[in-house]
Amino acid sequence: MGKQLYTEYESVSVPDKAMPVRKTGAFIGKPRIIENFVLIRWPNGRPCNLANLWMDEICASTGARDSARVDAALITHFVRFCSVKNIQFSNFNETNFQDFTKQLVEETKSTLRGIEPARNNNRTRLIQHTMLNFLHWLTENYPNLSKTPLIGLKNSGANITISYETNPKTKRCYMVHPLLVAPVPYNDDKVAIDEHIIQKIQDEIFRKRDWEDLPASSRLKSISDLKLYDATSAYLYERRMFTLRMMKLTGLRPEELFDLDLELNQNISNTLEIVIPTKKRGTPAPLRRFKINAADARRFAIYVQARKAYIDFLADRNIFFDQPNNIFLGENGSRLKKESITKEFDRLCLGAGLSGTRVCLSMFRHRFVTRQINIRLEERFAATPGLKNGWTPALRDDVCAEVAQLTGHSDPASLHHYFHAEYKALTSSSTYSSMLEAQDELDSVKDTLTALEHKSKLQKIDLSVEIRSVKALVEKLEMRLSNRESAE
Structure with a gap:
């Protein structure tokens, strides 16, 4: 090559x-x-x-x-x-x-x-x-x-x-030109990432954070400076989890996540919105404002606090960042490129045993678009049930235009594929929407369970009561979802 x-x-x-x-x-x-x-x-x-x-x-x-x-x-x-x-x-x-x-x-x-x-x-x-x-x-x-x-x-x-x-x-x-090779159909080009894969990636992020679970060679390497290792490992854990949370929450492009302006997002606990630079729309990148809830704002703040703690730790050792204002920091003050985030995600997928499965960051964007179109179609169906009998160009264009404002697509027609797939799924199955809603609720509870399990093990604190309670809720939601699938 x-x-x-x-x-x-x-x-x-x-x-x-x-x-x-x-x-x-x-x-x-x-x-x-x-x-x-x-x-x-x-x-x-x-x-x-x-x-x-x-x-x-x-x-x-x-x-x-x-x-x-x-x-x-x-x-x-x-x-x-x-x-x-x-x-x-x-x-x-x-x-x-x-x-x-x-x-x-x-x-x-x-x-x-x-x-x-x-x-x-x-x-x-x-x-x-x-x-x-x-x-x-x-x-x-x-x-x-x-x-x-x-x-x-x-x-x-x-x-x-x-x-x-x-x-x-x-x-x-x-x-x-006659020599141009014939294109081949994309295989599930717009497929959304599923929760099973996300969970495996989260488990791999945790495994990399847990010193006891590291390979012997990595443990030997960290012994020379355990405090530096622990500070770096703690930050990388939060950075990786933050990447997953933001991709799930907003469906933004990886480049937009990398270029997120901390100055514009320093007060999201009060504004309850994330200001995102819209790439592929000229220079300077136009901004779009993404509404969030208080829980999402707290999760955002967790990463910002971890980022500041890492900067302060390195500053005490006279290690300073070349790019201190970037939302993502490199290890030990080094520079970080956007491609590094993508490559790190690929390594996480490899470590999670997903080498034979197609997984990429853009699949989070597909997941987000699918759910946003689903929400808007449900709203239209509730107001006008007759729309279930057949879609109209006006319905399609209206829904896609709204979602494009969230995703930053310059042409809402780029979302027509998602619209038609979601419209077909909604109108061909009476339980599809409720199953998707139940799946989203289950995903949220599983995220809470993952966070509790990681916190318990990493901080050596007893959260067994809370974990059992959340596990019981997970089992209940899984049973409910399974019953709906069987009925379908």
């Missing part, structure tokens, strides 16, 4: 304009600040200037960290191929495109399950489209790079001949 060919920077200053100075005739350079900047290099380490000019335009047009990084990751396949094959961008032609596609399709990787394709057709198609977009950008911005256009329509004499089609739903125009 080779080493990564791009580097991300949180913020860079690049030359922008030259302003004339009166009377002297001289000029003063005016810099431009670009957030979430990405630079690409050749495999030999030298900067890939044309790709960087392209990335500069992408980074300047969006404040979404993921957008620029994804484009960089996709185009580096093309950069690496051209480097290995010693092909200039200006000479890339149909034959090269065919060889490039063959390599993408045939490349493999080693996994725990054995040798597998390095990527599926959908990923390959994304890489191909990104390459075509880059070559089109070069053709438009640097027409003298080659005697013939790098990419163009039939009879244009271009190195690569493309045509255009329009998506009937989005009305967006996109390039088409």
